[in-house]
Amino acid sequence: MVQIPNPPAPASTAPTCSVPAGAVPAQPVPARPLPGAVPTSADVARLAGVSRATVSYVLNNADAVRISEPTRRRVREAARELGYVPHAAARSLRAGHSRMVLMPAPAFPVGPVYSQFINDLQVALGRLDYTVVQYGTVGVHDDEAARAWAELRPVAVLVPGSGLGPRGVAVLKRSGARAVVTLGPETVEGAHALLMDHDVVGHGAGAHLFDRGRRRIGVVVPREPGLEAFSAPRLAGVRAALHGTDATVTELPLAHDEGAATRLAARWRALGLDAVFTYNDEYAMLLMRALQDAGVRVPEETAVVGADNLMLGRLLRPRLTTVHLEVPSGTELAELVDRAVRDPAAAPESHKVLGASVIQRESG
Amino acid sequence: MVQIPNPPAPASTAPTCSVPAGAVPAQPVPARPLPGAVPTSADVARLAGVSRATVSYVLNNADAVRISEPTRRRVREAARELGYVPHAAARSLRAGHSRMVLMPAPAFPVGPVYSQFINDLQVALGRLDYTVVQYGTVGVHDDEAARAWAELRPVAVLVPGSGLGPRGVAVLKRSGARAVVTLGPETVEGAHALLMDHDVVGHGAGAHLFDRGRRRIGVVVPREPGLEAFSAPRLAGVRAALHGTDATVTELPLAHDEGAATRLAARWRALGLDAVFTYNDEYAMLLMRALQDAGVRVPEETAVVGADNLMLGRLLRPRLTTVHLEVPSGTELAELVDRAVRDPAAAPESHKVLGASVIQRESG
DNA sequence: TTGAAAGCGCTACCAA
DNA sequence: TTGGTAGCGCTTTCAA
Numbered sequence: 001m002v003q004i005p006n007p008p009a010p011a012s013t014a015p016t017c018s019v020p021a022g023a024v025p026a027q028p029v030p031a032r033p034l035p036g037a038v039p040t041s042a043d044v045a046r047l048a049g050v051s052r053a054t055v056s057y058v059l060n061n062a063d064a065v066r067i068s069e070p071t072r073r074r075v076r077e078a079a080r081e082l083g084y085v086p087h088a089a090a091r092s093l094r095a096g097h098s099r100m101v102l103m104p105a106p107a108f109p110v111g112p113v114y115s116q117f118i119n120d121l122q123v124a125l126g127r128l129d130y131t132v133v134q135y136g137t138v139g140v141h142d143d144e145a146a147r148a149w150a151e152l153r154p155v156a157v158l159v160p161g162s163g164l165g166p167r168g169v170a171v172l173k174r175s176g177a178r179a180v181v182t183l184g185p186e187t188v189e190g191a192h193a194l195l196m197d198h199d200v201v202g203h204g205a206g207a208h209l210f211d212r213g214r215r216r217i218g219v220v221v222p223r224e225p226g227l228e229a230f231s232a233p234r235l236a237g238v239r240a241a242l243h244g245t246d247a248t249v250t251e252l253p254l255a256h257d258e259g260a261a262t263r264l265a266a267r268w269r270a271l272g273l274d275a276v277f278t279y280n281d282e283y284a285m286l287l288m289r290a291l292q293d294a295g296v297r298v299p300e301e302t303a304v305v306g307a308d309n310l311m312l313g314r315l316l317r318p319r320l321t322t323v324h325l326e327v328p329s330g331t332e333l334a335e336l337v338d339r340a341v342r343d344p345a346a347a348p349e350s351h352k353v354l355g356a357s358v359i360q361r362e363s364g
Numbered sequence: 365m366v367q368i369p370n371p372p373a374p375a376s377t378a379p380t381c382s383v384p385a386g387a388v389p390a391q392p393v394p395a396r397p398l399p400g401a402v403p404t405s406a407d408v409a410r411l412a413g414v415s416r417a418t419v420s421y422v423l424n425n426a427d428a429v430r431i432s433e434p435t436r437r438r439v440r441e442a443a444r445e446l447g448y449v450p451h452a453a454a455r456s457l458r459a460g461h462s463r464m465v466l467m468p469a470p471a472f473p474v475g476p477v478y479s480q481f482i483n484d485l486q487v488a489l490g491r492l493d494y495t496v497v498q499y500g501t502v503g504v505h506d507d508e509a510a511r512a513w514a515e516l517r518p519v520a521v522l523v524p525g526s527g528l529g530p531r532g533v534a535v536l537k538r539s540g541a542r543a544v545v546t547l548g549p550e551t552v553e554g555a556h557a558l559l560m561d562h563d564v565v566g567h568g569a570g571a572h573l574f575d576r577g578r579r580r581i582g583v584v585v586p587r588e589p590g591l592e593a594f595s596a597p598r599l600a601g602v603r604a605a606l607h608g609t610d611a612t613v614t615e616l617p618l619a620h621d622e623g624a625a626t627r628l629a630a631r632w633r634a635l636g637l638d639a640v641f642t643y644n645d646e647y648a649m650l651l652m653r654a655l656q657d658a659g660v661r662v663p664e665e666t667a668v669v670g671a672d673n674l675m676l677g678r679l680l681r682p683r684l685t686t687v688h689l690e691v692p693s694g695t696e697l698a699e700l701v702d703r704a705v706r707d708p709a710a711a712p713e714s715h716k717v718l719g720a721s722v723i724q725r726e727s728g
Numbered sequence: 729t730t731g732a733a734a735g736c737g738c739t740a741c742c743a744a
Numbered sequence: 745t746t747g748g749t750a751g752c753g754c755t756t757t758c759a760a
Contacts, residue, residue, distance in 0.1 A: 038517075038540045040753055051731045056755055064756095066729065083538040088515040089453035089462075090753035093736050098453075105498055107483060115473035122469070122500035131512075134469055136486035136496035148495075151452040153402075174447040176402045258678055282676070289679040312646070312676060314622055315653040404737055415747045420739055428740090430745060454737035457752050 039082040048078035055079070059086070092153070097176070101125055101337060102154035104145065104163070105134040108226040111280075113308060113327060120330025121158075128338050130155070143168050150175035156337050158183065159191075161229045166190060179340030181333070185233050192340055193350040194328060198230050202237025204323045204356040205277040205305045206249075209364065214275035214303055215247045220283050223255040231279055234307070238277055252276070254283060258290070265290035274302060275364060281306035281313045284320055288363065303364030318362035326355030403446040412442035419443070423450065456517070461540070465489055465701060466518035468509065468527070469498040472590040475644075477672060477691060484694025485522075492702050494519070507532050514539035520701050521545070525593045528552060543704030545697070549597050556704055557714040558692060562594050566601025568687045568720040569641040569669045570613075573728065578639035578667055579611045584647050587619040595643055598671070602641055616640070618647060622654070629654035638666060639728060645670035645677045648684055652727065667728030682726035690719030 041059070045052045050071060057065045058075040078084075092098035106114070122132045135152070137145045146168030149157055156179040157172050166189035169180050173190065180191040187193040202219070209217055219238050221231045239249050250273060254260055268291060278284035284306030288298055298304050298318055306313055306322040313320035328351075336349065405423075409416045414435060421429045422439040431439075442448075456462035470478070486496045499516070501509045510532030513521055520543040521536050530553035533544050537554065544555040551557040566583070573581055583602050585595045603613050614637060618624055632655060642648035648670030652662055662668050662682055670677055670686040677684035692715075700713065 038538065041755095042753080052754080053732080053756075054730060057730090060755085062756090068729065071729080083535060085511055085514040085535065085539045087457070087517060087753050089457045089517065090736090091755075093451070093453050093457060093738090093752095094754045094756085096736065105482075105486070105496075109476040109479035110473075112473040118469075119471060119502065123502045126500070126502055132469075132500035134498035134500070136490070136498070138483065138486045138490055147449055150449040153451060153453065171447060171449065174402065175449045256675065258675075285676060285679055311620065311622075312649060315649055405739095406737080416737090417739080417748075418746060421746090424739080426740090432745065435745080451737050454752090455739075457736095457754090458738045458740085460752065 039084045041084070041086070043082055044075065044078045044084050047082060048074040050075060098153060098155055099130045100152065100154045101130045101132050101156045101158060102149050102152060103132065103134050103158045103160070104137045104149070106160065107138060108224075111308060111310070113325060117327050117330060121333055122330070124329075124331045124334030125337065128334055130334075130337070143171065146171045150177070153177075155179070156181065156341055158333075158337070160184065162186065164188060164191070178344040179337055181337060181340065183333075185229070187348075187350050190348065192336065192348045194333060194336070195350060195352045196327075196354045197352070198233040198354065199237030199240060200354050200356040201307050201323050201325060202234035202239075202277065203241045204237075204358050205234075205307065206238035206241030206247075208321075208323075208358045208360070209275045209277065209303060209305060210242060210245060210247055212275075212303065212364065214364075215245075216250070216273045216275070217242065217247055218250045218252045218271065218273040218276040220252045220254045220276060220278040220287060222279055222283060223253050223260075227279075234277075234279060254287065256283065256286065258286070261286045261290035262293070265294040265296065268294060268296050268302070275305070276302060277305045278307075280308045281310040281320060281322055284322070284363075285312060285316060288316060288320070299362065299364045305358070305364045309359055313361070316363070321361045321364040322359050324357050324359050326357065328353040403448045405448070405450070407446055408439065408442045408448050411446060412438040414439060462517060462519055463494045464516065464518040465494045465496050465520045465522060466513050466516060467496065467498050467522045467524070468501045468513070470524065471502060472588075475672060475674070477689060481691050481694060485697055486694070488693075488695045488698030489701065492698055494698075494701070507535060510535045514541070517541075519543070520705055522547065522697075522701070523555075524548065526550065528555070530554060542708040543701055545701060545704065547697075549593070551712075551714050554712065556700065556712045558697060558700070559714060559716045560691075560718045561716070562597040562718065563601030563604060564718050564720040565671050565687050565689060566598040566603075566641065567605040568601075568722050569598075569671065570602035570605030570611075572685075572687075572722045572724070573639045573641065573667060573669060574606060574609060574611055576639075576667065576728065578728075579609075580614070580637045580639070581606065581611055582614045582616045582635065582637040582640040584616045584618045584640060584642040584651060586643055586647060587617050587624075591643075598641075598643060618651065620647065620650065622650070625650045625654035626657070629658040629660065632658060632660050632666070639669070640666060641669045642671075644672045645674040645684060645686055648686070648727075649676060649680060652680060652684070663726065663728045669722070669728045673723055677725070680727070685725045685728040686723050688721050688723050690721065692717040 041052050041055045045055045054067060055075050057067055058072050125132050135149060140148060142165060150172050153176050157177050158181045160183040162184045164182060169188055169190040172180050181194060182188050182191050183194045183196050185197045219235050221235055242249055254264055278287050284304055288304050291298055296302055306320050309322045309324040313322045405416050405419045409419045418431060419439050421431055422436050423443060489496050499513060504512060506529060514536050517540050521541050522545050524547040526548045528546060533552055533554040536544050545558060546552050546555050547558045547560050549561045583599050585599055606613055618628055642651050648668055652668050655662055655666060660666055670684050673686045673688040677686045
């Protein structure tokens with residue numbers, strides 16, 4: 001979409017919209033379009049024997065204009081027969097706006113929580129008659145990405161994470177986006193924000209462990225790229241919860257593979273920790289397995305707390321204590337978007353929407 | 365996108381593109397657009413003191429036309445200053461085609477395998493200068509969905525699963541889609557197919573268990589909606605592998621929650637099975653935990669085989685035997701798409717692309 | 729009740 | 745080397 005430097009090959013054999021010269025010499029206004037050509041509203045009009053205006057009225061159920069029932073039928077019939085589908089680009093070009101809400105597609109595997117959230121959001125926005133489109137932006141960053149999105153002239157843009165700066169927001173707004181909403185750890189100048197600072201997760205875990213008497217607390221930080229946006233705040237949250245106490249926080253980088261976990265577990269006793277917050281339940285499972293294989297007793301020697309409240313945590317033995325994430329409902333976000341679209345001049349709202357509650361089980 | 369029955373409120377206070385009547389009486393051709401209006405190439409042209417044609421040439425690096433360096437600079441400068449971003453809809457309307465590849469956004473949580481696949485695909489298609497867009501189609505089915513997609517006039521459509529019929533394909537092609545590719549269990553008339561029949565997964569599991577001497581084989585079938593597309597073929601594959609032998613296949617519906625697993629495990633001995641294929645590794649974990657809690661020894665009494673080769677399978681005890689899925693590379697699919705787009709008249713290709721190999725560990 | 733026509737933003741042909 | 749201009753498909757005002 002960004003550029004069209006390489007138009008598709010001329011496609012000599014392919015069906016094309018242009019009339020082969022001289023092929024239809026005596027039919028200046030054929031009743032129906034050439035087979036293979038994409039039918040337009042003009043084609044429908046011709047077939048129905050009415051004007052394009054009438055076609056538009058009928059197909060859009062325009063109530064401002066009264067069209068006779070027989071005409072309506074003829075138009076609908078013609079549209080059906082031709083397989084006519086309106087051209088969204090032409091329509092929104094003419095209208096001067098679209099109902100497209102654009103989100104960048106996540107570049108990393110997302111868990112069930114996020115998937116569910118996206119889904120709810122799509123449903124809720126769909127109910128408000130918006131269309132949600134996830135735009136595949138891979139390896140494109142910041143302003144460049146914002147420009148690419150802006151080319152589509154979405155009415156609203158939702159950006160998870162922290163990939164968008166004030167300049168990007170400005171680009172989008174200049175291009176007609178009536179609402180830019182970030183879902184991330186911090187507010188961005190000019191954009192609405194659903195503050196999803198994951199520090200609450202770490203904070204919950206840290207406070208819980210402290211309350212349970214733990215003082216030397218490790219925090220697993222995934223080595224996987226793309227996860228810093230979540231892992232850094234979670235770590236910071238633990239730090240914040242323990243600030244001013246006698247507890248210590250030890251950062252534990254860990255790749256999501258068995259070998260790494262085994263190596264970490266091997267030097268566990270040397271680390272002298274009595275608790276660990278593992279970023280999420282998957283890393284918890286990984287580490288807990290390694291710890292148990294290394295003979296470290298959970299929770300006696302080391303308490304383990306995960307996050308995200310995945311099903312698998314309940315299946316582990318000991319059952320995994322976890323931090324449950326309270327994500328805003330898709331409906332709420334959809335309403336925020338709709339409000340913002342209707343009144344783009346309003347001051348950006350900023351809501352802290354992430355809740356966290358500890359679900360205590362057996363591991364800590 | 366489908367319809368625009370409720371245009372955004374008139375937005376009296378909001379910035380708008382229209383010039384307030386009489387507000388700028390003596391300036392018929394203002395040098396720069398009103399603040400708040402979305403800049404167009406005409407604005408850039410005015411500011412740079414050139415024609416719109418020249419702007420287009422410069423910004424698209426048209427090599428057919430030679431523009432002097434000073435002019436180029438002036439144009440680029442003006443574009444930058446105005447924050448000009450081209451209007452993709454207008455461009456593709458004019459061009460008569462886009463480079464948009466459309467995929468429906470999956471309606472259910474997808475695992476890391478699929479995520480990775482989508483990602484690779486986006487990267488690969490991006491390299492070929494296509495733009496991938498995931499379209500949120502929730503609760504919209506079959507032909508209706510196809511129509512909604514067709515409105516965007518994508519150059520290609522990739523449809524995972526089996527939600528698209530021959531009529532839908534026809535709608536898309538009539539609307540100018542030069543390639544329709546299905547990724548699912550069966551071919552669809554008129555569309556290219558990457559046959560991803562998950563029966564190979566079940567087949568691999570069934571054959572493996574049979575070879576290991578198991579004869580009374582249970583197959584877990586998730587109750588979750590949206591998964592039938594995968595679970596039915598996997599079950600069928602097991603059946604096929606055991607067809608004509610003395611082995612029996614027992615279908616075991618199972619919801620993805622602990623209670624259901626416990627209930628299933630409680631009547632396990634009554635079922636008289638000596639093996640179970642659990643649809644995937646997650647259900648394997650769920651069931652294996654319940655079996656162990658019920659005192660059923662794995663693999664002695666019952667062998668357990670999962671699928672998808674998730675990390676968690678290696679962490680279970682006993683380590684989970686699983687069926688590894690060999691998914692086609694995103695690059696391959698991207699090339700198929702590109703080929704199809706370049707030659708839409710070519711006969712639809714149909715490739716069986718799913719491979720399955722059993723990774724034997726301890727559970728079966 | 730229906731039609732003619734303007735124009736959304738852009739590119740590409742042809743002329744200067 | 746640059747500009748004028750037609751027209752992509754659609755909606756909507758104004759006239760008939």
